[in-house]
Amino acid sequence: MKCFIISALTTDGYIGRNSSHAAMWTSKEDKKRFVEITKRAGVMIMGLNTWKTLGKPLKDRLNIVYSPTPLPPVQGMETTMKSPAELLQELESRGFKEVAICGGSQIYTMFMKSGLVDTLYLTIEPIVFGDGIKLFKEELDFKLQLIDSTRTENGSLLTEYTVIR
Numbered sequence: 417m418k419c420f421i422i423s424a425l426t427t428d429g430y431i432g433r434n435s436s437h438a439a440m441w442t443s444k445e446d447k448k449r450f451v452e453i454t455k456r457a458g459v460m461i462m463g464l465n466t467w468k469t470l471g472k473p474l475k476d477r478l479n480i481v482y483s484p485t486p487l488p489p490v491q492g493m494e495t496t497m498k499s500p501a502e503l504l505q506e507l508e509s510r511g512f513k514e515v516a517i518c519g520g521s522q523i524y525t526m527f528m529k530s531g532l533v534d535t536l537y538l539t540i541e542p543i544v545f546g547d548g549i550k551l552f553k554e555e556l557d558f559k560l561q562l563i564d565s566t567r568t569e570n571g572s573l574l575t576e577y578t579v580i581r
């Protein structure tokens with residue numbers, strides 16, 4: 417089972433100004449790549465704060481939301497409290513071959529810490545917030561290998577890294 421993180425960062429390393437700040441500030445190239453890669457996976461995992469910024473499930477993908485309490489049923493969305501390992505095992509048994517970890521910081525950190533993430537698709541946007549929510553919120557120790565990077569016309573950097581085991 418492939419498990420990847422997908423995120424857009426400011427040049428100073430933030431994914432949002434605060435927990436309720438929707439990620440609408442990212443480039444059109446980042447949004448296009450996000451749609452392509454998450455549709456390829458077919459399943460997106462996110463935390464409750466990120467879900468609230470969306471307001472509805474992104475179409476053609478199963479949206480799985482980590483929430484401390486079950487959320488009212490919505491077509492295309494499921495709530496979970498499972499550990500990353502349990503959730504990935506369940507999704508594999510349901511036929512998924514890869515899983516997109518879509519934030520925010522709490523969920524990126526939980527999955528990175530679990531050691532199950534093998535790839536990071538990170539877009540570095542030419543914008544600075546100065547303060548806000550970081551990609552990860554706890555101390556981690558991983559080495560990455562840069563696999564691919566593309567500079568867009570507007571100066572965004574689309575990167576792909578693998579986690580070195």
Ligand SMILES: NC(=O)c1ccc[n+]([C@@H]2O[C@H](COP(=O)([O-])OP(=O)(O)OC[C@H]3O[C@@H](n4cnc5c(N)ncnc54)[C@H](OP(=O)(O)O)[C@@H]3O)[C@@H](O)[C@H]2O)c1
Nearest residue numbers: 423424432435463464465466482483484519520521522523
């Ligand atoms: N730039 C990007 O690409 C990107 C992508 C996604 C999100 N974001 C940004 O990230 C920010 C939100 O991030 P965030 O870290 O504040 O929140 P988050 O990770 O989206 O969600 C946190 C929520 O998930 C719940 N949760 C976490 N682990 C859980 C578990 N094991 N079981 C059950 N529930 C669990 C938390 O519950 P508790 O309340 O019990 O702790 C909390 O309510 C927003 O600004 C958003 O725009 C940016």
